[in-house]
Amino acid sequence: MINISYRHGTNLFADINISIGHGTNLFADINITIGHGTNLFADINISIGHGTNLFADINISIGHGTNLFADINISIGHGTNLFADINITIGHGTNLFADINISIGHGTNLFADINISIGHGTNLFADINITIGDGTNLFADINITIGDGTNLFADINISSDHGTNLFTDINITIGDGTNLFADINITIGDGTNRFADINISIGHGTNLFADINITIGHGTNLFADINISIGHGTNLFADINISIGHGTNLFADINITIGHGTNLFADINISIGHGTNLFADINISIGHGTNLFADINITIGHGTNLFADINISIGHGTNLFDDINITIGHGTNLFADINISIGHGTNLFADINISIGHGTNLFADINITIGHRTNLFADINITI
DSSP states (O other): OEEEEEOTTOEEOSOEEEEEOTTOEEOSOEEEEEOTTOEEOSOEEEEEOTTOEEOSOEEEEEOTTOEEOSOEEEEEOTTOEEOSOEEEEEOTTOEEOSOEEEEEOTTOEEOSOEEEEEOTTOEEOSOEEEEEOTTOEEOSOEEEEEOTTOEEOSOEEEEEOTTOEEOSOEEEEEOTTOEEOSOEEEEEOTTOEEOSOEEEEEOTTOEEOSOEEEEEOTTOEEOSOEEEEEOTTOEEOSOEEEEEOTTOEEOSOEEEEEOTTOEEOSOEEEEEOTTOEEOSOEEEEEOTTOEEOSOEEEEEOTTOEEOSOEEEEEOTTOEEOSOEEEEEOTTOEEOSOEEEEEOTTOEEOSOEEEEEOTTOEEOSOEEEEEOTTOEEOSOEEEEO
C-alpha cells in the first residue's frame, strides 16, 4: 500500500503528488488521510499512466471542519482496467474552494465504483468534475452524496464521451435543506449505450437556484431510467432540462417527481430529437399544494414512434400560472396515450397546449382529467 496520513489541525502548503507509470499493475491501495480542522493550500494529484491495471482502491479521506483551497486531481490514462474503487470522503462542516477533478482516458474498463461523499453543513465553492473518455465501458456506479444543510456554489459535471457503454448507475444524492447555486450537468456523448439508471435525488426544503441539465447525444440507446426526485417544500428557481438527440432508442422511463408544497419558478423542459423510438414512458408527477410559475415543455421531433405514454400528474390544491406544452413533430406514430391529470381544488391561470404535426398517426388516446372544484382561467388547446 501507499499510505499518506496527516494529523488533525495541519496546514498543507505543498502538493501531494503520486505518479504511476504506464503499463503498471497495482495490487495495493493508495490511501491519503487528512485529519480534522485542516487547511489545504496545495493540490492532491494522483496520475496513473496508460494501460494500467488497478486491483486496489484509491482512498482520499479528509476530516471535518476542513478548508480546501487547492484541487483534488485524479487522472487515469487510456486503455486502463479499474477493478477497485475510487473513494473521496470529505467530512462535515467543510469549505471547498477548489475543484475535485477525476479524468479517465479513452478505452477504459471500470469494474468498480467512483464514490464522492461530502458531509453535512458543507460549503462548496468549486466544481466536481468527472470526465470519461471515448469508448469506455463502465460496469460500476458513479455515486456523489452531499449531506444535509449544504450550500453548493459550483457545478457538478459528469461527462461521458462518444461510443461509451454504461452498465451502471450515475447517482447524485443531495440532502435536506440544501441551497444549490450552481448547475448539475450530465452529458453523454453520441452513440452511447446506457444500461443503467441516471438518478438525481434532492432532499426536502431545498432551494435550487441553478439548472439540472441532462444531455444525451444522437444515436443513443437508453435501456435504463432517468429519475429526478425533488423533495417536499422545495423552491425551484432554475430549469430542469433533459435533451435527447436524434435517432435515439428509449427503452426506459424518464421520471420527474416533485414533492408537495413546492414552488416552481423555472421550466421543466424535455426535448427529444427527430427519428426517435420511445418504448417507455415520460412521467412528470408534481405533489399537492404546489405553485407553478413556469412552463412544462415536452417537445418530440419529426418522424418519431411513441410506443409508451406521456403522463403528467399534478396534485390537489395546485396553482398553475404558466403553460403545459406538448409538441410532437410531423410524420409521427403515436401508439400510446398522452395523459394529463390535475387534482381537486386547482386554479389554472395558464394554458394546456397539445400540438401534433402533419402526417401523424394516432393509435392511442389523449386524456385530460381535471378534478373537482377547479377554477380554469385559461385555455385547453389541442391541435392535430
